[in-house]
Amino acid sequence: MHVAHLSLTDFRSYDTVDLGLEPGVTAFVGPNGQGKTNLVEALGYVATQSSHRVATDAPLVRHGASRAIVRSVVVRDDRRALVELEINPGRANRARLNRSPMSRPRDVIGLLRTVLFAPEDLALVKGDPSERRRFLDDLLVARAPRFAGVRADYDRVLKQRGALLRTAAQARRGSRSGRRAENDAGFAAAGAGDVLSTLEVWDAHLARQGAELLAARLELVEALRPLVAAAYASLAPGSAPASLEYRGTLSTGGDGVSPEGVSPDDVPPAPGSTAGVSTAGGQATEEQPARGPVGESANGRDAGARSVMAEHGTAGRGTTARPAAAQGTAAHKAHPAADRDTQSAAGQSAHPAVGQDAHPAAGQSVVDRGAIEQALRAALLEVRSAELERGVTLVGPHRDDLFLGLGELPARGYASHGESWSFALALRLAAYELLRADGGDPVLILDDVFAELDTQRRRRLAEFVSSAEQVLITAAVPGDVPTELAGAWFDVAEGSVTRVR
């Protein structure tokens, strides 16, 4: 697909702007602060109805104006669709498709699909786990808009459950006047017993929504893994191979001691935790012996995991031969018992219900949503006292992370600036490939990306993107647009956009 026309009214720095666009490469060149990114941000807004730069809509409206309008003509398979959005900060936006008003603005999401590379993407590699969760969830929504609802529902359950836990935590502290309550019987006697019965209900809802989100993310990571590895290898040949691994709170026990993202790697897995987890964790170790989470402690973990393999190796291999669903159930059944023994010791991050890094003989991993739901409920029960103590939900996809590895090391903290950039680009390129395979080339937007890359990586990226139906590039200086990507050229200066070529 491509965008044939973009016109903005009172959007960011633009009073009005009207652009005719074509398939192929288009470059927007001009000094910083002249409004290049505003143009691509507007297109991103048409695609997702949110900005990649800000969380609220207010900054999108030109200072002094009450609303902004973004009009775009999207051409897909020779069919033109006119998508018009009226952005009303603080009120509901309005949308029109081919001049007829839509009752729900979000119904036009997905008519235009874009993949945007921006300097902010560096946070995918260097930033908090929330950045990577957002990357996964945004991609889920782009592939299937239904997930916007799943995500919103999950957030809502989390809020409700959080409110309940906080109330419980306060009641508990109040009734104990500083002394930490150790058993729930005392808690119930203190008059807050009904909190627990309502909590069960929220647990059920959290597990259901959470399992749906988690299952989708796990499948997505499986689909992304080879694409990211290939994209990274072509962007940075000679560098260590890039790998992805979904790190869930589910099997780390959510013991309430370690903050999110930090797995207790230095603690070797206790023997009790092996039955369920070794199938996933152990295999990963066997296949990629060197992949450990954090530098030195990785060795400790690997050694621990290997000893686990030695002890339970037969059982582990036996399980892989079974169908994945059965494997999941077995893992989940074993999980609660295992976790009780190792509240703080379960070092494996692999999901118990999923054959992550599945043994080739077991075929591709099959994600079993039902098993995940049950595992989530069991995990919630495990951490209940810690949750009641702290007043937050400790287990679930909202605390998970997507681990990015470069060879033996985690990318975060270890990768160079150039490597981090290449990894971020590889993630976006993989997303692009995935969306493209779903049908229809998304519009590719490269916002000020080339300036950050060396000549070789520039050339590689240019090769990679030249096959896309439409590529929009912004650059501060003409030299930042690779010569391979010659095409239409707009000068952007002081809020006006002029076509030069």
Next chain:
Amino acid sequence: MYEGVVQNLIDELGMLPGVGPKSAQRIAFHLLAAEPTDVKRLAHALLEVKEKVRFCRVCGNVAAEEECRICRDSRRDPHVICVVEEPKDVVAIEKTREFRGRYHVLGGAISPIDGVGPDDLRIRELMTRLADGRVTELILATDPNLEGEATATYLARLVKPMGLKVTRLASGLPVGGDLEYADEVTLGRAFEGRRLLDV
């Protein structure tokens, strides 16, 4: 800020649901300009509603007497109770003329964010009504949103030991609508709740 009395009126109006400060101001000045008899009639209606209308001691619906019209109606089936969140839901269901049983109004839904727990709803009263074993079916007609679902789940678990039939209103496609216009969640639910077509 306006003179004391006017500001008082604006503040009071502003506390009503759906009325913001601007609207409150507009209503206040409308009342100032209105005929005294009109304003008196409004004031009287406000007082009267507080004095005369109360909540049915059986079902919690709005009533003019001890019990509401539906609870007093002996033709209504006493074996089926339909649980709703608000009195306005009773009105909505009554309009269908499909349901001939009785109601129970909870007065809201479980929502920890708003500080509403089971104890703040008329759940104890419901349990008392169910205790004599006369009721055979409980229809859970709370809103099809997260809080409504949670409340329904809570009630279903609570009454499970009593062994009566517990049903939940179906979610799905609106009648007379087009399939293509249904949102994904509704359509998904409709798939989940599909039923065998008897021919």
